[in-house]
Amino acid sequence: MRASYDAVVIGSGFGGAVAACRLAQAGFSVGLLERGRRYGRGEFPRDFDKLDGWLWGNDHGLVDLKPFHQMQIVQAAGYGGGSLIYANVHLRPPPEVFAGGWPAGYSRATLDPYYDLAAYMLDITPVPENELPAKTRTLRQVAASLGRADQFCLPNLAVSFGAPGVERTNKFGAQQTGCNHCGGCIIGCNDHAKNTLDLNYLKLAEAYLADVTTQCEVWSIAPNDGGGYRVHFRSWGPGGVQEGYTDAQRVFVCAGAVSSTELLLRCRDQWGTLPKISAQLGEKYSGNGDLLAFAFDAKLPFDSCQGPTITTGLVYDKESWFILQDGGFPDGFSNLVRLLDRTGHRGAQTYGPGTAVFLAMGRDQANGSIAISPLTGELSVHWDVSSNLPLYDAQEQLASDVARALGGTVGYDPLWRLLHVPVTVHNLGGCAMGDDAAHGVTDGTGQVYNYPGLYVLDGGVLPAATGVNPSHTITAVAERAIEQIIRGWTGDARWQAPEKAAALPIVDPVSQLKIPKGGVMPTTTPPISLSLTENMKGFLMKSYADASDFAGAEKAAQDAGATAEYTIEINFTNLDQFLNAETHPGVTNGTIRVTGFTGPDGAPTRNGVFNLFVPTGNASERRMLYLLPFTGADGKPYVLDGFKDVKDHGWFDVWGATSTLYTVIREGSTRDGNVVATGIVKIHLPDFMKQMTTFRVHGTDDAGQKASAMARFGKMFLGTLWSVFVAQNPNLAL
Numbered sequence: 001m002r003a004s005y006d007a008v009v010i011g012s013g014f015g016g017a018v019a020a021c022r023l024a025q026a027g028f029s030v031g032l033l034e035r036g037r038r039y040g041r042g043e044f045p046r047d048f049d050k051l052d053g054w055l056w057g058n059d060h061g062l063v064d065l066k067p068f069h070q071m072q073i074v075q076a077a078g079y080g081g082g083s084l085i086y087a088n089v090h091l092r093p094p095p096e097v098f099a100g101g102w103p104a105g106y107s108r109a110t111l112d113p114y115y116d117l118a119a120y121m122l123d124i125t126p127v128p129e130n131e132l133p134a135k136t137r138t139l140r141q142v143a144a145s146l147g148r149a150d151q152f153c154l155p156n157l158a159v160s161f162g163a164p165g166v167e168r169t170n171k172f173g174a175q176q177t178g179c180n181h182c183g184g185c186i187i188g189c190n191d192h193a194k195n196t197l198d199l200n201y202l203k204l205a206e207a208y209l210a211d212v213t214t215q216c217e218v219w220s221i222a223p224n225d226g227g228g229y230r231v232h233f234r235s236w237g238p239g240g241v242q243e244g245y246t247d248a249q250r251v252f253v254c255a256g257a258v259s260s261t262e263l264l265l266r267c268r269d270q271w272g273t274l275p276k277i278s279a280q281l282g283e284k285y286s287g288n289g290d291l292l293a294f295a296f297d298a299k300l301p302f303d304s305c306q307g308p309t310i311t312t313g314l315v316y317d318k319e320s321w322f323i324l325q326d327g328g329f330p331d332g333f334s335n336l337v338r339l340l341d342r343t344g345h346r347g348a349q350t351y352g353p354g355t356a357v358f359l360a361m362g363r364d365q366a367n368g369s370i371a372i373s374p375l376t377g378e379l380s381v382h383w384d385v386s387s388n389l390p391l392y393d394a395q396e397q398l399a400s401d402v403a404r405a406l407g408g409t410v411g412y413d414p415l416w417r418l419l420h421v422p423v424t425v426h427n428l429g430g431c432a433m434g435d436d437a438a439h440g441v442t443d444g445t446g447q448v449y450n451y452p453g454l455y456v457l458d459g460g461v462l463p464a465a466t467g468v469n470p471s472h473t474i475t476a477v478a479e480r481a482i483e484q485i486i487r488g489w490t491g492d493a494r495w496q497a498p499e500k501a502a503a504l505p506i507v508d509p510v511s512q513l514k515i516p517k518g519g520v521m522p523t524t525t526p527p528i529s530l531s532l533t534e535n536m537k538g539f540l541m542k543s544y545a546d547a548s549d550f551a552g553a554e555k556a557a558q559d560a561g562a563t564a565e566y567t568i569e570i571n572f573t574n575l576d577q578f579l580n581a582e583t584h585p586g587v588t589n590g591t592i593r594v595t596g597f598t599g600p601d602g603a604p605t606r607n608g609v610f611n612l613f614v615p616t617g618n619a620s621e622r623r624m625l626y627l628l629p630f631t632g633a634d635g636k637p638y639v640l641d642g643f644k645d646v647k648d649h650g651w652f653d654v655w656g657a658t659s660t661l662y663t664v665i666r667e668g669s670t671r672d673g674n675v676v677a678t679g680i681v682k683i684h685l686p687d688f689m690k691q692m693t694t695f696r697v698h699g700t701d702d703a704g705q706k707a708s709a710m711a712r713f714g715k716m717f718l719g720t721l722w723s724v725f726v727a728q729n730p731n732l733a734l
């Protein structure tokens with residue numbers, strides 16, 4: 001490594017490879033520092049019985065797993081970054097993606113020439129018809145059987161097809177062979193059939209004399225007094241562990257969304273070397289709406305061990321936008337997949353055939369954040385599952401539709417199934433571009449606000465989820481940005497990548513799909529719902545003078561023998577939406593009997609509304625609301641309108657607060673009608689004990705999912721009571 005360069009590039013994934021290649025082609029001296037090692041042909045690990053070589057955290061291996069509490073992250077470490085273990089998919093997001101949050105100048109139209117350039121460099125193409133694996137043909141058939149043929153496509157892949165095993169020299173001078181469909185794409189292609197970055201962009205960068213140092217991790221960046229930056233690294237090559245630094249006029253941080261954000265956070269907050277980075281650093285993190293699903297025991301032909309890993313895409317565009325793709329795993333992963341199969345009844349050898357893997361990804365809200373604890377210095381990723389549940393729900397339902405159409409049973413990874421912690425391989429944001437420092441960390445060229453000459457060019461600058469697999473967009477954005485940077489730096493306003501002229505427009509498969517006006521067909525799998533049955537009894541006095549004197553009316557009704565009773569099933573028809581909504585609504589159905597209004601057998605009440613723990617504006621108080629419509633014996637419409645006052649009345653009476661319904665009967669079917677009876681109905685302890693046995697989870701046969709649904713409901717219920725009676729209680733000194 002030299003003492004200084006014109007430009008230092010940190011990381012050799014999609015952003016870093018583009019930056020290093022173009023800067024070297026433009027004549028700048030480039031030092032490229034990559035923490036991982038080089039993987040030549042045949043050098044990717046294949047011993048499934050040992051951890052050696054696999055994990056970054058173990059021995060600086062290939063795969064960097066970051067198991068945060070709210071998000072499980074998978075990323076790569078090696079010369080070529082994510083391209084070494086990714087599933088090769090290159091797709092363009094629909095134009096709407098660029099409508100929100102992107103800085104001025106970004107649109108599908110302005111990016112299209114750079115997508116074309118990326119497509120040329122990475123030589124992308126779908127699997128040819130004559131090489132389609134069984135799973136691809138099956139999924140095409142399944143999409144048609146579900147009425148979704150118009151939303152099905154074969155995505156472009158950065159893979160060389162044709163003539164497996166036959167040597168050829170690619171247009172950048174690297175040796176490759178044709179894909180043999182071994183299914184090992186996500187553990188590194190030992191045949192160099194994948195068009196990984198070391199075989200194209202990085203090959204060119206080195207041809208233009210970029211100076212590459214692998215096994216070299218950058219831990220700090222600091223401005224130099226005379227301009228430019230000093231980059232501090234730790235390396236562990238053949239010479240053992242060494243600390244050092246190198247200087248550069250311009251520095252390109254391309255370590256991937258999470259690692260680039262971490263590096264800048266440490267420089268701003270821990271080392272204090274870059275204190276003026278925007279407060280937006282770490283914000284707008286997105287997992288690109290990733291959801292991993294399985295179909296076990298599929299009856300239609302499906303071999304997940306036949307590659308390439310991903311070969312299909314099924315777009316869902318209604319309230320949410322996402323794409324469901326087939327996945328795969330190498331033969332040696334069968335033991336791992338067996339652990340995920342709840343039935344667990346098959347031998348390790350049979351998990352490829354009959355087990356389908358799906359990866360859904362979509363437009364989440366990019367409302368996560370990456371942070372470093374000021375106390376421990378530990379990195380954390382915060383992800384708000386609840387606000388992204390409509391997307392995850394729709395993904396689960398489509399995955400379940402497809403699993404059933406395959407003749408199998410849907411499954412999810414345990415962390416999602418039981419705890420709703422997603423796993424993502426598509427980290428974005430954290431150093432998001434924005435029009436100014438109040439809205440972003442970097443400008444439209446990736447330059448860090450307040451630090452001229454310091455850039456971020458990788459998934460970290462994307463300010464929104466792409467919905468589709470993001471590498472194509474990361475590459476196109478980097479191509480567009482580096483062109484502008486080089487034009488500014490060289491003063492040559494016409495500079496462009498030498499390959500740009502040869503990069504002809506190509507057809508993107510997702511752009512060709514037909515989405516009906518109003519969106520695609522809804523899924524047929526119901527969402528997970530929860531129901532319970534409630535029985536309450538009490539006294540309601542007709543025409544009681546003071547409609548707000550519930551206790552007085554109750555007493556008068558008791559003396560007059562005017563009773564009231566209802567039995568209703570409360571259905572939370574979509575558990576996720578119920579938990580997420582502020583008013584926590586449920587639908588009620590059952591019977592209601594009120595002296596003087598209904599006959600002795602009562603009247604049906606249908607499609608009533610129940611709200612659990614509605615905020616009142618007072619943190620230590622919530623209300624449960626009931627609105628139960630019925631038709632009286634006189635043929636007129638009435639509603640039972642009641643509320644439970646959930647607050648500490650001073651004697652810590654949780655039971656009283658949650659079991660006492662202050663009730664009126666109104667004329668008509670809304671809360672505006674005249675009050676015609678008043679009183680109180682209550683749930684009695686034996687009925688409550690019975691109610692506890694009536695909880696039912698619908699929409700899944702999976703015992704784990706059922707238990708998880710109950711636990712999530714219980715957590716919300718008890719959590720709210722805790723907050724009302726304990727956390728917010730001024731009488732308790734906590």
Ligand SMILES: Cc1cc2nc3c(=O)[nH]c(=O)nc-3n(C[C@H](O)[C@H](O)[C@H](O)COP(=O)(O)OP(=O)(O)OC[C@H]3O[C@@H](n4cnc5c(N)ncnc54)[C@H](O)[C@@H]3O)c2cc1C
Nearest residue numbers: 011013014015035081082087088089218256458459469471
């Ligand atoms: C299993 C899997 C499958 C995937 N499939 C697809 C797919 O089919 N299509 C798709 O579009 N995307 C896919 N992805 C995601 C894709 O790999 C990433 O979106 C992409 O690689 C991100 O590019 P990047 O430039 O942001 O950073 P990366 O590609 O992550 O590159 C960052 C590089 O920086 C290095 N680095 C990190 N920190 C430092 C440091 N401090 N000093 C020096 N070097 C450092 C890392 O080792 C790494 O090589 C997949 C990912 C995984 C894990």
Ligand code: SF4
Nearest residue numbers: 179182183185189307
């Ligand atoms: S299936 Fe994947 S790993 Fe196997 S040869 Fe093809 S590209 Fe390489």
